[in-house]
Amino acid sequence: xxxxxxSFVAWLMRWLRRCLRRADSPGAGSAADCAAVTGLRSLxxxxxxxxxxxxxxxxxxxxxxxxxxxxxxxxxSRLVDYLAHAHKQSEAMQGGIEQxxxxxxxxxxxxxxxxxxxxxxxxxxxxxxxxVKSLAEMTDSIRAIARQTEILAINAAIEAARAGESGRGFxxxxxxxxxxxxxxNESAVKINRDITRLVNTVEVNYSGEFEARTRHNEAExxxxxxxxxxxxxxxxxxxxxxxxxxxxxxQHNTELDHGIGLLLDTAQYxxxxxxxxxxxxxxxxxxxxxxxxxxxxxxxxxxxxxxIDARAAALTPDYLAAEALHRDPDxxxxxxxxxxxxxxxxx
Amino acid sequence: xxxxxxxxxxxxxxxxxxxxxEISGFKVETAGDGEQALAKVKNGLxxxxxxxxxxxxxxxxxxxxRQVRKLLRFTPILTLTTExxxxxRDEAKKLGASGWMVKPVSGADLVKVIRQVLPGA
Numbered sequence: 001x002x003x004x005x006x007s008f009v010a011w012l013m014r015w016l017r018r019c020l021r022r023a024d025s026p027g028a029g030s031a032a033d034c035a036a037v038t039g040l041r042s043l044x045x046x047x048x049x050x051x052x053x054x055x056x057x058x059x060x061x062x063x064x065x066x067x068x069x070x071x072x073x074x075x076x077s078r079l080v081d082y083l084a085h086a087h088k089q090s091e092a093m094q095g096g097i098e099q100x101x102x103x104x105x106x107x108x109x110x111x112x113x114x115x116x117x118x119x120x121x122x123x124x125x126x127x128x129x130x131x132v133k134s135l136a137e138m139t140d141s142i143r144a145i146a147r148q149t150e151i152l153a154i155n156a157a158i159e160a161a162r163a164g165e166s167g168r169g170f171x172x173x174x175x176x177x178x179x180x181x182x183x184x185n186e187s188a189v190k191i192n193r194d195i196t197r198l199v200n201t202v203e204v205n206y207s208g209e210f211e212a213r214t215r216h217n218e219a220e221x222x223x224x225x226x227x228x229x230x231x232x233x234x235x236x237x238x239x240x241x242x243x244x245x246x247x248x249x250x251q252h253n254t255e256l257d258h259g260i261g262l263l264l265d266t267a268q269y270x271x272x273x274x275x276x277x278x279x280x281x282x283x284x285x286x287x288x289x290x291x292x293x294x295x296x297x298x299x300x301x302x303x304x305x306x307x308i309d310a311r312a313a314a315l316t317p318d319y320l321a322a323e324a325l326h327r328d329p330d331x332x333x334x335x336x337x338x339x340x341x342x343x344x345x346x347x
Numbered sequence: 348x349x350x351x352x353x354x355x356x357x358x359x360x361x362x363x364x365x366x367x368x369e370i371s372g373f374k375v376e377t378a379g380d381g382e383q384a385l386a387k388v389k390n391g392l393x394x395x396x397x398x399x400x401x402x403x404x405x406x407x408x409x410x411x412x413r414q415v416r417k418l419l420r421f422t423p424i425l426t427l428t429t430e431x432x433x434x435x436r437d438e439a440k441k442l443g444a445s446g447w448m449v450k451p452v453s454g455a456d457l458v459k460v461i462r463q464v465l466p467g468a
Contacts, residue, residue, distance in 0.1 A: 073370065345447045347445055
């Protein structure tokens with residue numbers, strides 16, 4: 001089957017011969033026919049110009065594509081960096097929370113052991129109070145003794161008065177004893193009062209207040225411990241969230257990288273396209289040379305165009321042979337890797 | 348960081364390959380033709396690998412390989428071209444090229460080949 005390009009060239013040749021035969025005939029529109037050939041050449045020029053423009057536009061858009069794709073990658077890398085930074089900060093925060101949690105736990109432990117300590121101290125205090133109370137009992141004894149002593153002193157004063165002159169010294173002594181007994185009694189009363197006041201202060205006020213304060217502190221420590229645990233849990237949740245986000249974003253980035261890689265690979269086809277278009281120009285030039293020679297020969301009245309016909313017939317095979325010097329990318333992909341003719345061959 | 352020197356007269360090829368290789372962690376230098384590339388090597392550029400096109404203006408890839416081999420005897424050189432002429436392939440191999448690649452080549456395959464040619468990269 002004749003190649004379409006070969007048929008077109010053959011038709012063009014026949015048409016030209018007819019044009020020029022008519023041009024040779026009297027009254028023929030030779031100017032119009034030459035204008036047609038000129039028109040063809042002009043069309044060739046326009047097509048080549050347009051092809052060049054297409055190549056230029058494709059190069060521009062490919063470069064733009066590569067640039068946008070690079071920018072996209074930078075943006076996605078920046079997002080990963082921000083997330084990594086946030087993740088690190090949340091880990092640091094978690095570290096701080098854990099430390100504070102430990103401190104609060106220690107505090108809570110200390111507060112929880114307080115009642116035991118207080119109980120121990122209270123027992124010691126009770127012991128002390130018992131001792132103090134026994135002192136109170138002693139003051140009662142002292143008062144009793146002082147009263148007895150006073151009575152004795154009174155009796156001694158009475159006997160001394162009975163003794164008259166000889167009992168005067170004894171009366172003085174009795175008076176002194178009575179005075180001492182009174183003083184002892186007063187001191188014992190004072191000591192008793194102080195002891196009572198001390199016992200009241202410790203048993204009623206101090207002990208009760210301290211217990212209430214301790215219970216309050218215990219409750220506060222428990223509450224703080226609860227808050228810290230909540231805070232800890234919410235930061236664990238936050239860290240898990242960041243981990244999941246990092247995983248999702250990293251996976252997304254991997255897929256994005258893959259897509260970017262494919263886009264970049266596709267951009268290379270622009271160069272292949274440009275080279276194919278660049279090779280069309282020499283083929284058009286060769287055709288125009290053959291046409292020009294044919295026209296000149298026919299104008300000169302030389303109708304033996306066998307040589308030019310042969311050159312015209314060779315145009316298409318020559319073009320295809322030149323194309324064959326450049327590997328068809330799809331054909332190269334079909335060859336096993338590493339084998340001669342494969343897309344990639346290492347020596 | 349491993350430096351790869353790309354030589355091609357197509358701005359699109361240079362930019363897309365450069366981006367692909369930089370994403371994979373390589374440092375990339377480029378030149379738009381053989382003459383420019385040779386000048387850079389003479390000025391002290393010592394890449395770990397050269398990847399060059401064949402059909403370029405001013406100095407083609409075959410001549411570049413010939414000239415560069417005088418200056419960098421052991422640097423691997425890969426060609427990346429649409430050329431399929433066996434004669435050119437054989438000449439490149441004779442002059443010291445390490446491999447022949449047909450355009451377009453996927454980024455993944457290119458990186459695989461580079462790591463084969465430069466095991467430490």
